[in-house]
Amino acid sequence: MTLKIFLSRDAAAKALGVDDVADAITREAAARGVQVTLVRPGSRGMIWLEPLAEVETPQGRMAFGPMTAADVPGLFGDLSAHPKAQGLTEEIPFFKSQTRLTFARCGVIDPLSLADYEAHGGLAGLGRALAMTGAEIVAEVTESGLRGRGGAGFPTGIKWKTVADAVADRKYIVCNADEGDSATFADRMLMEGDPFTLIEGMAIAGIATGATKGYVYLRSEYPDAVEVMNAAVRIGREAGLLGASVLGSNRAFDMEIRVGAGAYVCGEETSLLNSLEGKRGIVRAKPPLPALEGFLGKPTVVNNVISLASVPVILGKGAKHYKDFGLGRSRGTIPLQIAGNVKHGGLYEIAFGLTLGEIVDTIGGGTASGRPVKAVQVGGPLGAYFPRALFDTPFGYEEFAGKDGLVGHAGLTIFDDSTDMLKMARFAMEFCAVESCGKCTPCRVGAVRGVEVVDRIAAGDPTAVPILKDLCNTMKFGSLCALGGFTPYPVMSALTHFPDDFSGSATGAKEAAE
Amino acid sequence: MTNTLSSERLGEIIATHAGLEGPLLPIFHAIQEEVGHIPQDALPVIAQALNISRAEAHGVMSFYHDFRANPAGRHVVKLCRAEACQSMGADALHDHAKERLGIDFNETTKNGAVTLEPVFCLGLCACGPAALVDGKVVGRLDAEKIDRIATECGA
Ligand SMILES: Cc1cc2nc3c(=O)[nH]c(=O)nc-3n(C[C@H](O)[C@H](O)[C@H](O)COP(=O)(O)O)c2cc1C
Ligand code: SF4
Numbered sequence: 001m002t003l004k005i006f007l008s009r010d011a012a013a014k015a016l017g018v019d020d021v022a023d024a025i026t027r028e029a030a031a032r033g034v035q036v037t038l039v040r041p042g043s044r045g046m047i048w049l050e051p052l053a054e055v056e057t058p059q060g061r062m063a064f065g066p067m068t069a070a071d072v073p074g075l076f077g078d079l080s081a082h083p084k085a086q087g088l089t090e091e092i093p094f095f096k097s098q099t100r101l102t103f104a105r106c107g108v109i110d111p112l113s114l115a116d117y118e119a120h121g122g123l124a125g126l127g128r129a130l131a132m133t134g135a136e137i138v139a140e141v142t143e144s145g146l147r148g149r150g151g152a153g154f155p156t157g158i159k160w161k162t163v164a165d166a167v168a169d170r171k172y173i174v175c176n177a178d179e180g181d182s183a184t185f186a187d188r189m190l191m192e193g194d195p196f197t198l199i200e201g202m203a204i205a206g207i208a209t210g211a212t213k214g215y216v217y218l219r220s221e222y223p224d225a226v227e228v229m230n231a232a233v234r235i236g237r238e239a240g241l242l243g244a245s246v247l248g249s250n251r252a253f254d255m256e257i258r259v260g261a262g263a264y265v266c267g268e269e270t271s272l273l274n275s276l277e278g279k280r281g282i283v284r285a286k287p288p289l290p291a292l293e294g295f296l297g298k299p300t301v302v303n304n305v306i307s308l309a310s311v312p313v314i315l316g317k318g319a320k321h322y323k324d325f326g327l328g329r330s331r332g333t334i335p336l337q338i339a340g341n342v343k344h345g346g347l348y349e350i351a352f353g354l355t356l357g358e359i360v361d362t363i364g365g366g367t368a369s370g371r372p373v374k375a376v377q378v379g380g381p382l383g384a385y386f387p388r389a390l391f392d393t394p395f396g397y398e399e400f401a402g403k404d405g406l407v408g409h410a411g412l413t414i415f416d417d418s419t420d421m422l423k424m425a426r427f428a429m430e431f432c433a434v435e436s437c438g439k440c441t442p443c444r445v446g447a448v449r450g451v452e453v454v455d456r457i458a459a460g461d462p463t464a465v466p467i468l469k470d471l472c473n474t475m476k477f478g479s480l481c482a483l484g485g486f487t488p489y490p491v492m493s494a495l496t497h498f499p500d501d502f503s504g505s506a507t508g509a510k511e512a513a514e
Numbered sequence: 515m516t517n518t519l520s521s522e523r524l525g526e527i528i529a530t531h532a533g534l535e536g537p538l539l540p541i542f543h544a545i546q547e548e549v550g551h552i553p554q555d556a557l558p559v560i561a562q563a564l565n566i567s568r569a570e571a572h573g574v575m576s577f578y579h580d581f582r583a584n585p586a587g588r589h590v591v592k593l594c595r596a597e598a599c600q601s602m603g604a605d606a607l608h609d610h611a612k613e614r615l616g617i618d619f620n621e622t623t624k625n626g627a628v629t630l631e632p633v634f635c636l637g638l639c640a641c642g643p644a645a646l647v648d649g650k651v652v653g654r655l656d657a658e659k660i661d662r663i664a665t666e667c668g669a
């Protein structure tokens with residue numbers, strides 16, 4: 001008898017002890033004299049079931065989780081009687097109800113097997129791109145409606161066109177893998193679970209724009225992703241996917257992985273470029289646009305991991321296939337990252353358009369603590385806190401902007417009713433103060449002042465509330481980048497939607513906050 | 515890991531990376547990986563090799579949270595302070611960790627065993643509170659796990 005077992009290698013699975021489960025499987029197999037093939041794919045995204053083991057059966061992969069070493073012997077017996085049995089993985093409602101385009105292979109294939117990648121549709125997009133002109137590729141990406149998944153939502157095809165039309169001796173593709181937002185891990189999961197998709201997307205971007213060199217700026221907080229990406233680039237080079245002749249064509253494209261150094265602001269594209277050049281991560285004034293004068297002054301595409309990783313499926317299946325999903329001007333799918341105090345946390349890829357309430361209550365299943373949901377922060381540390389009253393907001397760029405919020409990188413942090421929203425507002429200011437690049441006063445000084453003002457409110461000084469509002473206004477309109485400019489979102493949303501938490505010990509503060 | 519960097523080895527590290535576009539951060543990372551910090555007397559050497567000013571080299575090093583001018587403890591424990599981990603009670607746990615170790619963030623225990631550092635998000639936001647112990651990820655941190663980590667690190 002031989003058994004084929006899939007066990008995630010994703011950092012979240014590792015953080016929950018998957019390697020102990022792997023050891024136990026190897027030991028148990030040896031003790032029983034059973035042949036086991038252990039495959040280590042990325043994560044299926046159901047983090048609450050990690051460590052998730054999947055056993056291959058004629059019906060499909062059977063899921064077991066969350067696994068501990070003690071649950072391992074049961075995998076060698078009657079599977080249906082296993083106490084951690086979850087049924088067929090792809091029939092689990094959280095998984096089944098998704099539309100997986102960008103993450104189609106994540107959790108399914110061995111991330112470092114190029115053969116596995118191709119067998120599951122990999123390289124189809126690049127193959128098609130190699131038969132097209134750069135302008136045709138750019139047109140296809142524009143037609144798909146893909147917008148930047150890094151936060152700003154800028155149309156990817158239009159950015160590519162600017163770089164394609166620029167005349168220069170060298171152009172670059174820079175992948176923004178700084179993913180600093182709390183509640184986001186889509187970039188990490190993709191890089192750990194399907195790195196060739198990102199490589200393929202970057203190669204297509206290079207061919208479309210005439211760039212021959214790519215960099216992935218990957219945050220140092222992701223050691224596992226760094227390891228997988230480096231290995232994948234090496235394998236890609238050996239296989240001729242990267243190099244002087246991409247897949248045997250007359251196009252050249254090669255890339256390198258560069259590791260960040262723990263500065264949140266380096267996720268901002270111009271700060272990132274400075275950092276990549278070996279400078280301090282200070283934000284650059286725009287213009288010039290990076291598309292015209294980017295890395296080392298050359299035309300540069302800066303795109304988020306998910307933007308680039310969505311390109312292969314767009315090219316592979318055609319712009320229309322992608323564009324037909326979505327809502328309004330938010331086309332295609334978005335990998336929601338459901339995090340924080342939530343029962344079913346993880347990555348959920350779906351067309352734009354679900355309401356916030358559906359995401360939090362139906363898919364997320366409410367809080368992990370079992371207490372009522374108080375607030376959901378959408379879009380990371382610069383995103384607004386949404387109260388239940390706004391749970392009917394559909395997930396889309398314009399729809400969230402219309403409620404004074406943002407989609408950002410599509411991370412959602414769920415908080416239960418024990419949360420003190422004044423404390424969260426204070427944290428937003430503190431975070432901005434710690435991470436400010438220091439270039440402009442409203443951000444550098446304003447954030448420090450912001451912490452002080454929130455402390456005054458906490459101490460019961462109602463006159464500090466209008467000061468906080470003024471300060472937010474100054475930061476919003478006087479900051480060069482979104483770190484200073486968007487910190488008012490979490491602060492003002494907390495103040496607006498949860499005024500009771502700002503009433504301090506004094507009466508009257510509540511009215512002042514309205 | 516030794517704490518000293520020979521000038522020979524420094525020269526090798528610089529030479530390995532000098533051909534890169536934007537070699538400074540990779541050089542800093544390589545040095546810190548090897549000796550746990552960036553010895554300050556390495557800065558003028560690097561500056562000269564890359565044809566930048568000493569002030570620039572220093573400015574870059576000090577801009578980034580990752581790079582340290584002094585050796586850390588034998589183990590580095592990073593605790594996530596970001597929102598998703600807070601929603602799962604990270605703050606109270608961090609107080610517990612500080613008490614157990616007898617130090618604040620950015621300090622090292624007296625016996626040199628553990629340096630405690632804050633970090634903002636490890637991408638483990640659906641299984642927080644999260645930590646990174648000597649580069650290894652830990653999820654669903656609780657007081658018991660913190661005590662075990664502290665003991666294993668010899669603090
Ligand atoms: C403070 C700050 C942090 C940012 N962090 C990230 C990040 O971690 N990842 C990312 O892709 N974009 C981040 N961005 C957005 C980038 O500046 C830029 O818009 C993005 O990389 C463009 O790629 P896209 O069009 O594919 O989204 C950040 C912006 C700001 C202002
Ligand atoms: S807003 Fe803050 S982070 Fe952005 S450029 Fe100004 S000082 Fe730097």
Ligand code: FES
Nearest residue numbers: 594599636638639
């Ligand atoms: S918020 Fe702590 S790991 Fe992301």
